[in-house]
Amino acid sequence: MEYLKQFRKQKKLTQDEMARILGFTKSHYVKIEMGLRNPGYKFLESLKKEFNEVDVNEFFK
Numbered sequence: 001m002e003y004l005k006q007f008r009k010q011k012k013l014t015q016d017e018m019a020r021i022l023g024f025t026k027s028h029y030v031k032i033e034m035g036l037r038n039p040g041y042k043f044l045e046s047l048k049k050e051f052n053e054v055d056v057n058e059f060f061k
Helices: 002-010 015-022 026-033 041-050 056-060
Strands: none
Touching (some): 002 026, 002 056, 015 026
């Protein structure tokens, strides 16, 4: 998911930091960022809660 990767880089966060902030393992986060796994409701909910400016619609394009 290029959107997620670019968003994380814009915030100057590592994958490990982003995973910790969202409450997921680094492995789980990386799989979502690489597009190997689709983000679930809990992931999107956590992302929106921590980063209100995220456009979750980007995940459904």
